[in-house]
Amino acid sequence: MSGPYAASIRVYSLRDLRLSPTMTHLSQQRLSLDHGAFTDLLATTENLLVIQDLDGVCMGLVKDPLTRQMTPKYIEAVPNFDGHFYVLTNGEHVGQRGVNGIVERAMGDRAKGLYLPGLAAGGVLWQDRHGALSHPGVSEAELAFLQAVPEKMTAALQAFLDVHCRNLSETERTACIQSTVLNNVASPTANLNTVYELLQDAALYRQLQQRMVALTDELLQDAVSQRLDSSFFVHYAPNLGRDDSGQEVIWCADETGSGTTDFQFMLRGAIKEAGVLALLNRYYLDKLGHHPLGVGFSAREAPRTMANMLALAKQDLDPALMPTIVGVGDTVTSQAVEEDGQTVFKRGGSDRNFLQLIQDLGQAFNTPNVVAYVDSSGGELKNRRPLSIELGQVASGPGDPADAHDPLTLNVVFPGGHAQYVSAFCSAAGRRLKRP
Numbered sequence: 001m002s003g004p005y006a007a008s009i010r011v012y013s014l015r016d017l018r019l020s021p022t023m024t025h026l027s028q029q030r031l032s033l034d035h036g037a038f039t040d041l042l043a044t045t046e047n048l049l050v051i052q053d054l055d056g057v058c059m060g061l062v063k064d065p066l067t068r069q070m071t072p073k074y075i076e077a078v079p080n081f082d083g084h085f086y087v088l089t090n091g092e093h094v095g096q097r098g099v100n101g102i103v104e105r106a107m108g109d110r111a112k113g114l115y116l117p118g119l120a121a122g123g124v125l126w127q128d129r130h131g132a133l134s135h136p137g138v139s140e141a142e143l144a145f146l147q148a149v150p151e152k153m154t155a156a157l158q159a160f161l162d163v164h165c166r167n168l169s170e171t172e173r174t175a176c177i178q179s180t181v182l183n184n185v186a187s188p189t190a191n192l193n194t195v196y197e198l199l200q201d202a203a204l205y206r207q208l209q210q211r212m213v214a215l216t217d218e219l220l221q222d223a224v225s226q227r228l229d230s231s232f233f234v235h236y237a238p239n240l241g242r243d244d245s246g247q248e249v250i251w252c253a254d255e256t257g258s259g260t261t262d263f264q265f266m267l268r269g270a271i272k273e274a275g276v277l278a279l280l281n282r283y284y285l286d287k288l289g290h291h292p293l294g295v296g297f298s299a300r301e302a303p304r305t306m307a308n309m310l311a312l313a314k315q316d317l318d319p320a321l322m323p324t325i326v327g328v329g330d331t332v333t334s335q336a337v338e339e340d341g342q343t344v345f346k347r348g349g350s351d352r353n354f355l356q357l358i359q360d361l362g363q364a365f366n367t368p369n370v371v372a373y374v375d376s377s378g379g380e381l382k383n384r385r386p387l388s389i390e391l392g393q394v395a396s397g398p399g400d401p402a403d404a405h406d407p408l409t410l411n412v413v414f415p416g417g418h419a420q421y422v423s424a425f426c427s428a429a430g431r432r433l434k435r436p
Contacts, residue, residue, distance in 0.1 A: 027368035031387075031394035032412045035424050041370065042081075042326065042428035044435075049283050049323040050085045051276060051358065053351050054099060054116070056330035056376030056384075058425070060418055063193040063380045064179040065097045072106050074422045075114050077429035079129065083286055084323075087118035088275045090235060090264060090350055092184045093127045100131060121186035122235065123275030123299030124267050135186060136278075137298035138267060142231050145223060149188040149265050153181045156215045157190065160208055165198060187235075189264040193381055196258045205253045212263040213250060219265055230268060237262035238333050238383055240346035246304075249346060251335070251383075258383045269300030272354035276327075276361075277302050277309055284321060292316045306353065310360050322365040327351075327358035328421070330376040331384070334399025334406055345403045356408050373398065373410040374421045387415045 026037050042050065055061055059070045078085060092098045093115070104111045115131045126134050135143070154177055161173045168176070176198060182189040190212055192205075199205050216234040223232050233247075239260060240249040251259035281293040291297060293316055303309050329351025336343050355371045362369025375398070377386035388395040394413055399406055414421045 026370045026411050027362065029411050030409050031397055033392075033394065033415070034412065035414070035420070038370070038372065038412050039424045039428045039431075041324075042425065043431035045324050047321075047323045048081075048084045048326065049279070050081060050326045050328065051088050051118075051279060051354070052085070052328040053330060054087055054089045054091060056379060056418060057328055057374045058418055058422055059102070061330075061376045061379030061381045061384075063197060065091075065182060065191060066179060068102050070099075070102050070106050071422060073426050075103055075106055075116075077426045078116060079114065080429035080433045082129070083283075085117070086279045086282075087116045087120070088123065088272050088279065088354060089118070089120050090122050090187060090237065090262075090266075090272070092120045092187060093125060093131075093133060095184055097182050097184065100127075119275045119278060119299065121184065122264075122266050122270030123272060123278060124270045125186050126278075136296065137269070137300035138186065139231075141226075142228060142267060143185070145226065145228055145231070146186060146188055146265065146267075149219060150181050150183040152215065152219065153188065153190045153212075156211060157181065157195070160211055161195075164204060164207075168198070187264050187266045187270070189262055192261045192263070193258070196253070196261060202253045202255055205258065209250060209252060209260060216263055216265055233266055233268050233270075235262075235264040235266050235271075235350065236260045237264065237350045238331055239348040239350070240333065240335055240337075241348035241352075249348065251333070251348075258381075261381065261383060267300065269298075269302065269304075271299070272350065273306060273309060273357040274299035274302035276325075276354050276357050277313065280313070280317060283323060284317065287321045288318070292318065306357055306360070309357060310364055313361060314364055317365075319365050322361070322367050324367050325358045325361060325369045326372060327355045327369070328372045328374065329355050330374040330418075332373060332398050332408065332410070333385075334403040336400045336402055343402075345400060345406070347399070347403070347406060347408075349398075352408060355410075359409060370411045371409060372421070373413045375413065375415045375417055378417050387413055389415055 058074050059068055062068055093100050100115055113130055115129055117129045124138055157177055176194050179194045180191055182191055196205050236248045236250050240251050242248055253259045278299045281291050281297050284292045331349040331351045333349040334345050334347045337346055358369050359371055375387045377384035385398050397410055
């Protein structure tokens with residue numbers, strides 16, 4: 001190959017690549033606590049792409065999204081990975097509950113140029129570090145429909161509280177609704193954490209979960225009547241994976257925890273694993289000068305199955321430029337259930353599939369990709385299973401301990417939560433900045 005990009009392509013050629021012991025070590029580990037090796041990988045890997053979730057990873061999980069906080073040192077560290085770091089979140093960049101507001105509250109007048117680059121709303125809202133936004137593949141009619149969803153969520157929640165929470169004053173009910181209904185631009189959400197704490201009743205909370213399921217079903221039917229029948233889907237977080245029809249399975253509350261707390265009305269195609277392809281398309285643009293998956297490629301245009309996503313990547317992405325991808329998330333579930341007299345495992349979590357695709361890409365392209373898991377069970381939300389630590393080692397991961405055949409391997413884990421991960425990230429960022 002010749003031309004202005006030949007030199008950079010030669011640098012990243014797999015024929016010349018010599019995997020460091022650190023890279024090889026972590027990609028072959030399971031539930032490793034070797035944070036030094038993780039820091040080395042981030043600090044020294046030239047052809048690197050970090051794809052990271054937000055809530056529970058770089059900031060604590062809280063009941064009220066309006067109270068989220070992010071440490072300034074983390075925000076200041078991100079630009080050191082410029083071009084090698086993207087966020088991938090089901091939350092959003094802008095709006096009252098957007099991540100940009102968290103950055104602005106943390107940094108004040110210094111926020112300019114420090115916004116977190118990447119994809120929000122499951123992969124359909126793009127933002128660069130300067131806050132420039134776009135929503136590739138999304139129509140104005142779809143955005144208009146989404147704009148009306150928060151009002152309907154508010155009405156449904158108000159009716160429920162009026163019947164079941166009469167002990168609360170009108171002011172308290174209003175405050176509860178304000179912290180529950182997230183008027184996101186592309187992913188309006190009912191976040192029921194606050195209501196769950198108020199109810200303190202698993203059976204009653206299950207009724208609310210079912211009411212939210214019914215409401216989102218009604219919204220999907222409304223979309224069909226407006227000729228938007230293929231525009232939307234509902235994301236449950238956390239969930240128990242998908243059923244045979246591809247629909248996510250709600251995690252009903254029981255005496256051990258809340259199960260599903262977030263009901264997100266999202267644009268079809270806005271799934272994190274599709275976002276991985278969209279981010280790779282942008283990464284390759286920096287190396288090649290063109291988009292290998294197409295200029296207009298977005299998460300909404302990606303194949304719908306993981307197998308087909310992997311096939312598309314193998315077809316169109318140059319192996320010589322494939323980076324070492326580090327995926328970082330905190331929501332991976334596995335739950336044993338009885339079906340027809342047999343024990344089966346329902347595997348889900350909003351980060352599972354994008355982490356799985358990163359793992360599969362590593363195997364397909366022979367790159368030492370690393371899946372990192374941040375234990376967010378110590379936050380205000382009690383719907384995560386904590387890591388089990390015995391004698392200085394991780395005895396079991398966040399899934400069901402009996403699930404011995406989970407296909408997703410968590411290479412390195414952070415039992416100390418977001419603070420422990422942020423410390424490693426910032427250390428790597430400082431070293432990366434000082435490289436010659």
